[in-house]
Amino acid sequence: MTLLFLYFSANAYGWKILSGTLSSSSVFGVMPLSDPFAVLQMIFAGAVLSFDVILGAMIIVFFYGVIGGRAFCSWVCPVNMVTDGANWLRRKLYMDQIEKKVWISRDIRYYMIVLALIVSSISGMAAFEIISPITILNRGVIFGFGAGAGLLIAIFLFDLFVLRNGWCGHICPLGGVHAMIGKYSLLRVKHNSENCTLCMKCKDICPERQVLNMIGKRSEVVSMAACTNCGRCVDVCDDDALGFHIRNYLNL
Numbered sequence: 001m002t003l004l005f006l007y008f009s010a011n012a013y014g015w016k017i018l019s020g021t022l023s024s025s026s027v028f029g030v031m032p033l034s035d036p037f038a039v040l041q042m043i044f045a046g047a048v049l050s051f052d053v054i055l056g057a058m059i060i061v062f063f064y065g066v067i068g069g070r071a072f073c074s075w076v077c078p079v080n081m082v083t084d085g086a087n088w089l090r091r092k093l094y095m096d097q098i099e100k101k102v103w104i105s106r107d108i109r110y111y112m113i114v115l116a117l118i119v120s121s122i123s124g125m126a127a128f129e130i131i132s133p134i135t136i137l138n139r140g141v142i143f144g145f146g147a148g149a150g151l152l153i154a155i156f157l158f159d160l161f162v163l164r165n166g167w168c169g170h171i172c173p174l175g176g177v178h179a180m181i182g183k184y185s186l187l188r189v190k191h192n193s194e195n196c197t198l199c200m201k202c203k204d205i206c207p208e209r210q211v212l213n214m215i216g217k218r219s220e221v222v223s224m225a226a227c228t229n230c231g232r233c234v235d236v237c238d239d240d241a242l243g244f245h246i247r248n249y250l251n252l
C-alpha cells in the first residue's frame with residue numbers, strides 16, 4: 001500500500017520519492033528500477049533498451065536474488081489486495097473446509113513465462129504487460145481504472161470460488177520469475193522441529209504450503225523457491241518453531 005501511495009503521489013502531487021509504475025520507475029528521480037520480466041519480454045519483442053532500463057532490472061534482480069527471495073510477491077505486488085481479500089472471504093465462508101477437488105499444477109506459472117516470451121517475440125510487444133493484472137491494478141491506482149478492472153474481479157472470483165491462491169500460487173508468471181530469481185536468497189524462514197507442537201497453523205495460513213514439507217519431520221530452512229517470505233507462518237506459530245534466518249550456505 002505504501003508503494004502504491006508513493007506512485008500515486010508522484011502523479012497527483014509531483015512527489016519524486018518513487019515515480020513511474022512497477023514496470024519501470026525511479027527512486028528520487030535518480031535510481032532506475034525495472035521489472036526484469038517486462039525487460040525480458042521487451043528483449044524477446046526486439047526492443048532496443050536504454051542503459052537505465054537494463055540497470056534498473058539488474059538492481060531488482062540483485063535485491064531479490066541476494067536478499068529478499070520472492071518478497072516482491074508478498075510485500076510489493078498490489079494484486080495481493082485482491083487475492084488476500086478472496087482468501088479472507090474464503091475463510092469467513094468456510095470455503096476451505098468444503099473445498100472442491102480442483103487441482104491444477106503450480107508449475108503452470110513457469111509455462112506462462114515461456115508462453116509470454118513466445119508471444120512477445122511473435123507480436124513484437126511485451127505480451128504479458130498488456131494483460132497483466134499487476135500493471136492494471138498499479139496503473140488503476142495511479143491513473144484510474146478502465147475495463148481491465150474486469151480481470152481483477154475475475155481473479156478475485158477464481159481465488160474465492162475455484163482455487164485457493166489460484167492466481168498467485170499457480171498461474172502468475174511474474175511469481176514464477178521471482179521464484180527463480182530468489183531461490184538462493186539469504187533471507188529464509190527456518191523451522192525448528194524441537195519446538196514444534198504439530199498444530200499445523202503454519203500450513204493452514206501458508207499460501208504455498210508445499211514449501212513447509214519439513215514440518216513434523218526435521219529442522220530445516222524453507223529452501224523451496226516458491227516461499228514468498230511473507231512471514232505469515234512465523235506470525236501464527238505460537239511455539240517459536242519458525243523464524244526468519246540468514247541462510248548459511250555452508251550449514252543450511
Ligand code: SF4
Pocket residue numbers: 191195196197198199200201202203215236237238239240241242
Ligand atoms: S505453527 Fe509452529 S508449532 Fe504449529 S506446526 Fe507450524 S511450526 Fe509447528
Ligand code: SF4
Pocket residue numbers: 189205206207208209211212222226227228229230231232233234
Ligand atoms: S507462510 Fe512462511 S513458508 Fe509460507 S510462503 Fe510465507 S514465509 Fe514462506
